Amino acid sequence: xxxxxxxxxxxxxxxxxxxxxxxxxxRFYVWFKTPQPGKMTLFPAPSSLAGGVISEFFFFPSLxxxxxxxxxxxxxxxxxxxxxxxxxxxxxTGLIDSILMSMGVSDEGINWMSGTLGGAAGIVLLATxxxxxxxxxxxxxxxxxxxxxxxxxxxxxxxIIVTGDLMRFGAHFDLEQTRVxxxxxVSFSPVVPKSAMFQVHVLLAILLIMYIPFSKIMHLGxxxxxxxxxxxx
Amino acid sequence: MSQDAxxxxxxxxxKKPAVKEVNNKNKEKKPVVKAEDVIxxxxxxxxxxxxxxxxxxxxxxxxxCSSVCPVYYGKADKKxxxxxxxxxxxxxxxxxxxxTGKFLGGVxxxxxxxxxxxxxxxxxxxxxxxxxxxxxxxxxxxxxSVITRKGRGIVDKLGLTPETMQRVVQISLExxxxxxxxxxxxxxxxxxxxxxxxxEHGVDINIPVDQVGAEYFYVPPSGxxxxxxxxxxxxxxxxxxxxxxxxxxxxxxxxxxxNYGLFxxxxxxxxxDNKPYVEEAKKLECxxxxxxxxxxxxxxxxxxxxxxxxxxxxxxxIMNCMEFTADKIKAGKLQFDKxxxxxxxxxxxxxxxxxxxxxxxxxxxxxxxxxxxxxxxxPNRGENWCxxxxxxxxxxxxxxxxxxxxxxxxxxxxxxxxxxxxxxxACSNCKRQLSQLMEHHKEDIAVGGVHDxxxxxxxxxxxxxxxVEY
Numbered sequence: 227x228x229x230x231x232x233x234x235x236x237x238x239x240x241x242x243x244x245x246x247x248x249x250x251x252x253r254f255y256v257w258f259k260t261p262q263p264g265k266m267t268l269f270p271a272p273s274s275l276a277g278g279v280i281s282e283f284f285f286f287p288s289l290x291x292x293x294x295x296x297x298x299x300x301x302x303x304x305x306x307x308x309x310x311x312x313x314x315x316x317x318x319t320g321l322i323d324s325i326l327m328s329m330g331v332s333d334e335g336i337n338w339m340s341g342t343l344g345g346a347a348g349i350v351l352l353a354t355x356x357x358x359x360x361x362x363x364x365x366x367x368x369x370x371x372x373x374x375x376x377x378x379x380x381x382x383x384x385x386i387i388v389t390g391d392l393m394r395f396g397a398h399f400d401l402e403q404t405r406v407x408x409x410x411x412v413s414f415s416p417v418v419p420k421s422a423m424f425q426v427h428v429l430l431a432i433l434l435i436m437y438i439p440f441s442k443i444m445h446l447g448x449x450x451x452x453x454x455x456x457x458x459x
Numbered sequence: 460m461s462q463d464a465x466x467x468x469x470x471x472x473x474k475k476p477a478v479k480e481v482n483n484k485n486k487e488k489k490p491v492v493k494a495e496d497v498i499x500x501x502x503x504x505x506x507x508x509x510x511x512x513x514x515x516x517x518x519x520x521x522x523x524c525s526s527v528c529p530v531y532y533g534k535a536d537k538k539x540x541x542x543x544x545x546x547x548x549x550x551x552x553x554x555x556x557x558x559t560g561k562f563l564g565g566v567x568x569x570x571x572x573x574x575x576x577x578x579x580x581x582x583x584x585x586x587x588x589x590x591x592x593x594x595x596x597x598x599x600x601x602x603x604s605v606i607t608r609k610g611r612g613i614v615d616k617l618g619l620t621p622e623t624m625q626r627v628v629q630i631s632l633e634x635x636x637x638x639x640x641x642x643x644x645x646x647x648x649x650x651x652x653x654x655x656x657x658x659e660h661g662v663d664i665n666i667p668v669d670q671v672g673a674e675y676f677y678v679p680p681s682g683x684x685x686x687x688x689x690x691x692x693x694x695x696x697x698x699x700x701x702x703x704x705x706x707x708x709x710x711x712x713x714x715x716x717x718n719y720g721l722f723x724x725x726x727x728x729x730x731x732d733n734k735p736y737v738e739e740a741k742k743l744e745c746x747x748x749x750x751x752x753x754x755x756x757x758x759x760x761x762x763x764x765x766x767x768x769x770x771x772x773x774x775x776x777i778m779n780c781m782e783f784t785a786d787k788i789k790a791g792k793l794q795f796d797k798x799x800x801x802x803x804x805x806x807x808x809x810x811x812x813x814x815x816x817x818x819x820x821x822x823x824x825x826x827x828x829x830x831x832x833x834x835x836x837x838p839n840r841g842e843n844w845c846x847x848x849x850x851x852x853x854x855x856x857x858x859x860x861x862x863x864x865x866x867x868x869x870x871x872x873x874x875x876x877x878x879x880x881x882x883x884x885a886c887s888n889c890k891r892q893l894s895q896l897m898e899h900h901k902e903d904i905a906v907g908g909v910h911d912x913x914x915x916x917x918x919x920x921x922x923x924x925x926x927v928e929y
Binding site: 257260261262263264265266267268269270271282286288289291292293296300365366367368370371372373374375376440441442444445448449451452453455456457 | 507508509510512513514516517518519521522523525526527531535542543546557558559566567568591594595596597598600601602605762763766767813814815816817819840842
């Protein structure tokens with residue numbers, strides 16, 4: 227195991243988790259305690275705050291009414307992202323497998339889901355990511371407000387998707403070794419897989435994870451705070 | 460509302476009071492703005508309010524707001540893009556208050572305040588109509604009007620509020636009404652309205668003034684007494700028809716709910732403008748502060764002053780006159796002769812009533828009861844497009860071209876599509892903007908209030924007003 231591999235797969239993951247958790251908790255805490263005088267409800271407001279925020283979280287109804295094209299790109303992108311996230315839990319731990327098995331899904335079934343659903347998700351995610359990028363470049367009203375962070379976040383995510391897809395569809399992907407790596411991180415004795423593509427994928431993903439608390443991707447948490455302000459009756 | 464608002468009802472204006480001349484302290488000379496003062500104001504956002512802080516830190520720049528903004532619809536110019544305008548403040552906030560902004564600067568869109576920039580801000584933040592339509596469609600509910608108001612507040616604090624706007628604030632603070640009318644002038648106008656109603660119905664329909672102990676204290680925008688007075692005669696007729704003539708009152712000192720402190724972003728002015736009204740309501744021992752057809756006045760009272768407890772717990776409720784009238788109509792207590800209003804009528808939802816206060820069905824109940832041909836404008840209610848004169852722009856004559864050709868463009872299309880000959884708007888700001896818009900674009904469409912239509916068709920002792928010309 228060379229020193230780069232050890233750094234990427236054996237040291238950075240711990241740093242990433244620290245930076246991510248620390249950053250997120252700090253940002254949430256500060257937002258939570260910042261005072262808000264007065265009411266700023268937007269009508270028609272949902273009958274319950276929780277209901278309003280939850281439906282916004284799952285279906286983006288405001289965006290749907292405002293911009294249908296962006297809604298399609300964005301909703302599909304985020305839903306696929308959530309699926310891929312679940313897929314990664316399956317790859318890294320045995321958790322999803324054991325849940326599926328307890329539900330009576332066979333080994334072949336799980337492999338089919340991984341191959342077909344996971345493969346499709348990889349392609350759809352790449353396609354919507356690129357569509358979002360194209361939209362940002364093509365629409366005047368969006369391009370004129372776009373800066374480096376907007377392109378950087380998208381490009382970084384697209385690069386992670388591309389390396390992920392290359393592993394899935396290209397070279398042989400070693401599920402066993404990946405789970406060993408995840409387990410070895412938990413026991414603080416990292417063993418990093420040798421695949422160069424894997425290492426690049428992990429490095430980019432770690433960059434993204436550490437970048438999230440300082441970036442526009444914080445909309446994943448700020449979402450609840452801002453929506454709660456305008457949806458409270 | 461400004462005095463020279465276009466008159467919709469052809470009421471003779473012989474008794475119209477003259478605008479009191481107010482000396483303008485801001486006229487003297489342009490103040491010198493120090494960069495550190497602006498930066499200090501922006502840094503303070505770190506400590507709240509929560510909405511503003513979040514808006515500084517988490518816009519995803521998806522561009523949805525620009526596709527639903529009346530100003531950007533009117534002209535797709537970068538300076539009218541809501542994000543671009545909000546970024547004036549956001550970029551400086553990033554520089555001073557975020558980790559990435561401090562270390563990476565321009566790469567992440569952070570920058571410092573540039574000397575002399577605030578003069579430009581005074582222009583940019585007065586091209587947002589504060590309609591909150593962006594917030595309705597933003598996936599995060601980011602309300603750019605909050606950032607606009609902050610921008611205007613900084614501009615105001617450093618003495619650069621546009622003169623046309625500052626003048627209204629000062630007149631209002633000095634005379635308690637935006638028209639600068641004296642109590643005597645107000646009383647003369649009320650006498651005139653009472654005479655007019657006597658002519659219309661042959662009976663004495665009173666508008667009580669300064670009656671301590673009356674249940675309802677009616678606070679309209681001053682324009683509804685001095686300029687487009689049918690809304691006030693409408694309210695008077697409702698009370699008369701209900702046999703509640705002695706249950707309401709107006710005040711000769713506090714007859715204008717308009718509060719331009721909301722528009723200049725100056726909280727101290729907003730509260731100073733508001734306080735006399737709350738005190739007057741207490742002095743009159745009313746049970747209900749009965750707000751008239753003025754969107755932002757009602758919003759300041761109902762959504763800001765009351766829940767924010769500016770003056771503690773209140774001994775009265777806050778209600779809008781349209782809620783009251785609509786309730787009585789639903790209960791079958793008011794009768795109408797719809798044939799008095801045969802022309803197609805549509806309703807423009809003022810942003811402050813629709814999006815900000817949830818008053819959308821009441822005006823429709825009143826208009827459907829009093830007009831033969833009520834038709835909707837699309838989209839409507841919480842999704843309605845701004846008239847183009849929101850956030851005080853309507854009163855600014857220096858923005859006339861902008862309002863007629865940019866911010867009001869969508870509204871014009873929308874009104875035209877209804878085929879209506881009368882647009883009702885429960886807001887003096889909207890009314891001024893809409894009537895100028897119709898005249899400027901040579902549309903023969905009248906503009907007025909909601910109770911105006913009621914005033915023409917409500918039955919008093921079984922008979923509607925006898926008047927042919929309006």
